[in-house]
Amino acid sequence: MPEPAKMRKPDVKVVILGDMNVGKTSLLHRYTERKFKDTISTVGGAFFLKQWGPYNISIWDTAGREQFHGLGSMYCRGASAVILTYDVTNWQTLAELEDRFLSLTDTANSDCIYAIVGNKADLTDSGTHRAEPLDGQTEQEGVGTELQPTGGGVGGGDPAALLQKQVSQEDARALYNRVLRYKGMEDKACPPAERLCFETSAKTGYNVDELFETIFDMVLPSILKKRSQGTPSTIDLEECRVPKSTKAGCC
Amino acid sequence: MFYSRGVCWSSGCEKQGDVSPVENHIHCDEGQPQTEEGSEAACPGISIVTDGFADSAPGDVSGGPASCEGEEHTHLDSQDTHLDSEDAHLDSEHTHLSAEQALDSASGEESQEDSGEFVAAMLARSRLEEQGLGVKGGSPPLADTGPSPPPPGLHRDEDVTADAWRAHRKHVFVLSEAGKPIYSRYGSEEALSSTMGVMMALVSFVQSGDNTIRSVHSDQHTVVFMQQGPLVLVSVSSSGQSEQQLRHELRYVYNQIVSMLTQASIARIFQHKKNYDLRRLLAGSEKILDGLLDLLDCDPSFLLSAVHCMPLASSLRDALSHVLQKAITPNLVFSILIAQGQLVTIVQERTVIEDARLEPADLHLLLNLIGASSAFQAGEIWTPICLPSFNPDCYFYAYISYLDPPSCSVCLLLLSTDKEAFYAVAECKRKIEEAMLAQNALAALAKARPYSATQVGVSDLRHFMYKPFDVPDNHRQLTQFTSPEMESPYSSEAEKTRLLDLYRDLHGRIHSTSRPLKLIYHVAERETLLAWVTSKFELYTCFSPLVTKASSINAITKLLRWIKKEEERLFIRYPPKYSTTPNPSRTRKAPEHDATDNGFLSLL
Known part of the structure; x- marks a missing residue:
């Protein structure tokens, strides 16, 4: 059976958390499909396997609704990176990250990387907005035009009406530092807030690639560590079916 | 009046x-x-109702809560x-x-x-x-x-x-x-x-x-x-x-x-x-x-409280059931394969369905969940879901994944009682995917089509809905019904709705609490309908308007014979089962009560 032997096994796990309607699914969709479309509220969690160079990265796109909180810790178990997402036009979504979502990450790896991401940057009139048309032209010309009709339909995302930006970069960085403190990781060599606080726009694509690429780069050491140790933290069901791994090679 | x-x-x-x-x-x-007409109210037996007759007594149609036996x-x-x-x-x-x-x-x-x-x-x-x-x-x-x-x-x-x-x-x-x-x-x-x-x-x-x-x-x-x-x-x-x-x-x-x-x-x-x-x-x-x-x-499935299963050669259905039966993991309780929104096959955990059966109503809710969430079309979903008729207070964990992206017409639904079982259940999906690939089952499923009423070979028959009660293994059986595609003259949305309204009305009269009927022959303006309930089946038929009473009865006899002949294709006759837990005493209990740890209380 050659097929199962080739089965992709995730090397590392990334979880996207955040309040409902901040654009978690849209961010992931922008990164994987290179486009922005209307999404339906996620139910439970959606599991994706992303090929990144020679590595397989599993991504859990979770539902932001309180209804599904029970599974939050399951999604986060053994995660190497957690993307905490908020909406820059809604202060409450940043507060929720600390109140509701941070505790869900208790089951993540001890060396887990945390990113704080403010999505919907295109809706505000700050500096990011100016970057938008430029961004759209350079890499997404075809998609950019096709976006116009769907864009207006997204909850309050009327391009004409720019919203007040409610969350500043400083607030996000302050939260990042509080996250590290909560995790007891301040003294460890953690990446500085500047590197892990992003403002993105799933709609225009602004900063989305940078976000995911940065995170994947940063989890690389944990992939390599895991590969060299060869000790899977989850029960590997494939192992018993594919007895050609290095450990089982004794007889 | x-x-x-x-x-x-x-x-x-x-x-x-x-x-x-x-x-x-x-x-x-x-x-x-x-009811306003006491003389009729007392006879729940066979009653032939024609259009003209219906005129005089439409009151019983509204079917309020009623008792016919003259109560004080x-x-x-x-x-x-x-x-x-x-x-x-x-x-x-x-x-x-x-x-x-x-x-x-x-x-x-x-x-x-x-x-x-x-x-x-x-x-x-x-x-x-x-x-x-x-x-x-x-x-x-x-x-x-x-x-x-x-x-x-x-x-x-x-x-x-x-x-x-x-x-x-x-x-x-x-x-x-x-x-x-x-x-x-x-x-x-x-x-x-x-x-x-x-x-x-x-x-x-x-x-x-x-x-x-x-x-x-x-x-x-x-x-x-x-x-x-x-x-x-x-x-x-x-x-x-x-x-x-x-x-x-x-x-x-x-x-x-x-x-x-x-x-x-x-x-x-x-x-x-x-x-x-x-x-x-x-x-x-x-x-x-x-x-x-x-x-x-x-969708008439809801009206009939029955599941519409996809007509499929029994050999193919059996093969697919077998594939599902093989791919198991502890605490898996239901494996359900759906194509084009219709049930292809369902495998159930033996000990679990001894305690409670999967009701059509619960399956309808699952089908709706899949249909209403296009987010399911990408990635693999893992979500808690409660089956209210099965047990309204507990969660199952549903794994949902499409087997044929990007067309997304064949969907696999696996239900487990273990919240942590995602990776194990996802592994079952890989096995199922592999086996189906080996049998080229996806191509066969893509060819499956609803059938046409003309296949019955009765010229005046336009459409019907047949729900049998006499399925074998009745106790654990899922209530099913079969129905052909709605074709001309019922191909437009408005006409479909009109026909369904006619059926709903007949259904309402048949099941009226005040005056249940067993047989209704209804001559409408553009079609003639006949509804018939026996201890073995419930049947609704729609004929061209020119049919006579005698010829419609004759047609129904032919239809019943045809259904009997096609039974294997139209219904899941013997729903397959598996045992996913070696120690049956553990699963005999209904799924664990973990509604509490779903985080509600902490939020209040």
């Missing part, structure tokens, strides 16, 4: 002939209604202005509102009487505008095609004061006992909070007399109330469906909500905080409820 739709529940108030077309009646729980009634003095809890009959003077009255008092004050009038006014006004007063002859529910379906779109943004909003064929509202809006099919809940307040006022007014409001019947609208724990569900319909059918639909809506939260959590939430805004937990789920209500309107 055709206007006896608002069947009186008491023979005291009741000179039926005098009932004015716009009179409104309220049905209460303990009210024992009397005591009646409230008609001067009395409140509900009497012992008698349970609303005073007739108080509740019968004329449309004029109602219209005039539309801007009524806050008193409960006025609230009632306000609701009646809303209903009466919309209906008067829609139809004019000239209801044409012929049996109204059968001839009425109803208004054309509203344009699809952003129902949430609808102007709730507009006529178009009132003209919707069927409204469904969900509110909490505290009168807080939870869901409305059309328009935003916020905009409707006063309307829902009125509904709650009606409910509690009747409740204060130790009674329960069941329905309000006006000329063309039926308002059905259903209270389920801390939730109140209200259906306002001009579809001509029976109260029973509307109540059945409301139960689906309630169950869909339970499937997302569990009954225990809902009860607990409201115990903690009476005025909790449940939309906080349901936010994002509106599409699922919208989808369910659309399905209820267009």
